[in-house]
Amino acid sequence: MDLINLNIMGPLIPLGHIATGWDFVIALLIGIAFGFILEASGFSSSRNITGVFYGYNFVVLRVFMTAVVVAMIGLLYFNYMGWIDLNLVFVLPTYLNSMIAGSLIMGLGFVLGGFCPGTSYTAIAIGKIDAIVFTAGLFLGIFIFSEAFPLIEGFYNGGNLGSITMGEMFGVSNQIVAFSFVIIALIAFYVTWLIEKKVRRKITPYKFE
Amino acid sequence: MNKNYIFLAALLIILAGGLLFLPEKNNQVQENPENLMWDIAQPTRYVTTDQVAKMIIEKDPLFQLVDVRQNYDYEYFSLPGAYNVPIDSLLTEISDIILDTDDINTILYSDDDIKADQAWVIAKRMGYNNIYVMKGGLNCWIRTIIQPEAPPETAPITDLELYEFRKGASLFFTGAAISVDTDNKQGLKITRKKKETVAEGGC
Numbered sequence: 001m002d003l004i005n006l007n008i009m010g011p012l013i014p015l016g017h018i019a020t021g022w023d024f025v026i027a028l029l030i031g032i033a034f035g036f037i038l039e040a041s042g043f044s045s046s047r048n049i050t051g052v053f054y055g056y057n058f059v060v061l062r063v064f065m066t067a068v069v070v071a072m073i074g075l076l077y078f079n080y081m082g083w084i085d086l087n088l089v090f091v092l093p094t095y096l097n098s099m100i101a102g103s104l105i106m107g108l109g110f111v112l113g114g115f116c117p118g119t120s121y122t123a124i125a126i127g128k129i130d131a132i133v134f135t136a137g138l139f140l141g142i143f144i145f146s147e148a149f150p151l152i153e154g155f156y157n158g159g160n161l162g163s164i165t166m167g168e169m170f171g172v173s174n175q176i177v178a179f180s181f182v183i184i185a186l187i188a189f190y191v192t193w194l195i196e197k198k199v200r201r202k203i204t205p206y207k208f209e
Numbered sequence: 210m211n212k213n214y215i216f217l218a219a220l221l222i223i224l225a226g227g228l229l230f231l232p233e234k235n236n237q238v239q240e241n242p243e244n245l246m247w248d249i250a251q252p253t254r255y256v257t258t259d260q261v262a263k264m265i266i267e268k269d270p271l272f273q274l275v276d277v278r279q280n281y282d283y284e285y286f287s288l289p290g291a292y293n294v295p296i297d298s299l300l301t302e303i304s305d306i307i308l309d310t311d312d313i314n315t316i317l318y319s320d321d322d323i324k325a326d327q328a329w330v331i332a333k334r335m336g337y338n339n340i341y342v343m344k345g346g347l348n349c350w351i352r353t354i355i356q357p358e359a360p361p362e363t364a365p366i367t368d369l370e371l372y373e374f375r376k377g378a379s380l381f382f383t384g385a386a387i388s389v390d391t392d393n394k395q396g397l398k399i400t401r402k403k404k405e406t407v408a409e410g411g412c
Contacts, residue, residue, distance in 0.1 A: 073224050080231045087235070175228040182225035186218050193210070 010084035035122050044123040046114025046130070053111045056199045058192035065185040072178045086174070096159025113137070245333060254329065255344040256316055258353045259371065262378040265289060272314045274343075275307060277328040288318070288350070289382070296328045300335070308337045318343035318350075354378050 012018045018026070041063050042048045051057025078084040110116055113134045115123060120138065123131030149156070167174045248254065264272050265288065274291035276283045283293040292307050296319075308315055317325040317332070317340065325342045332340045343350070352358070357375035360368040 069221060069225075073221075073228065076228050076231070077224075080234050082234070173233065175231060178228055179225045182221050186221065189214075189218070 009082060010078070011088050011090075014088045015085070034118070035125065038119055039122040039126065043119040044126055044128065044131070046123075049116070049119060050111055050114050054199070055195050058196060061192060062189060065188060069178075069182050069185050072181060076174060076178055091163040091165060093163045094159075094161040095157060096161060098156050098158075101155075245330070248333060249330065254341055255322075256341050257344050258350045259374065259378075261288070261316060261318075261343055261350075262354050262375075262382070266378060266381055271312070272316055273307070273310070275315055275317050275328075277317050277319050277324055282320070286347070288347075291318075294328075296324055296331070299328055299331050304332070304335070304337075308332055308335075308340070311338065314339045314341060316341045316343050319346050321346040321348055355383060 008017055009015060010017075013020060013023055013026075038044065042059060043063075048057055048059050052060050075084065075086065075089070079086045106116065113120075113130075115131060115134050117138060120131045120134045124135060161169075165174070166177045170177075261274070263269075265274075274288050276287045276291045276293045277296045277299070278293075279295050280293060283291075283295075287293070294304055294307055298304070315332075315337070317328050319325040319328070322342055322344055323346075325346060329340055329342050345352075354375055357372055357379060360372055
């Protein structure tokens, strides 16, 4: 085969480099990796997670913002190198109503239960009983939502902005959005570090080994 | 503060700052010209008006018709169930909705097949698959399906069968009066019974 012409560009599945039948296999592998990293970051501990709300532990914010920033910068460089076509990357449509209501409910569940859906499963994996109860409640919630869906369907589909990105919304390029987001993230890291220091008095910073 | 954090923060800023100096780049994939030329030369990208008529009559779920003429032409006359994507709006969102179907064959047509051919090339270069062109376009449609011409009596049987089919199709599409003098008023049925052999029916 002519290796020079072997010009593979992402996204791999929409462009047909990987057959669509594989997406479940890939999803499983990514899911395992995601669960592993959640657990490794200490997210199966409710104390770590709810620390965000009490101001003594912002590890959730740091881990997720780092992930977002790294993925953002990485994708934009990949696009520049011609390794991925950003136009083909799936963008979740924005439904304003359900996003706002959903995030309020999620935050409430977060601070009450001490888990988010993903971390409750990693906590089950390490044998936490409270996580099992939490997950039972999660399925109960799914059931109630599904049954009540006809009642809230109008609200659920309201405020549809389509598959819009920040850059399109504010009329700036993706690069500027990424750069501003990095600055915001770094400021957030610093401010939360200050808050943590105040709240915890004796903070032991993580040592790289 | 830990030195590593400062180093990582600086690295992030440098990488993100580098993004600001990247030129905009569009990686939209296009059909390789060599493959495109090859595809253009293939007669298999055409479907005949008879095939289209058959698919419409049989309500084939795996195809869709796209009229690439202007909207007023489309309003005036078009094929049943066809979408209208004028050739100059082919590069807008509408084509994404209609043409981006992997499981359904899309058949383009215009008055003749020139505009449809152009649309075919554009669609192909946009990366859509399963696109076909109705050979001869609507002119050929009128000539063959709506007003079929009777073949001479000496024509081969396949031509006569085709004529029967076209007459049936013409009835189907025009809703013309049934009082057409034809021996075979089956309308849509085109499969003919095979001639019984002499031996058949004996004991």
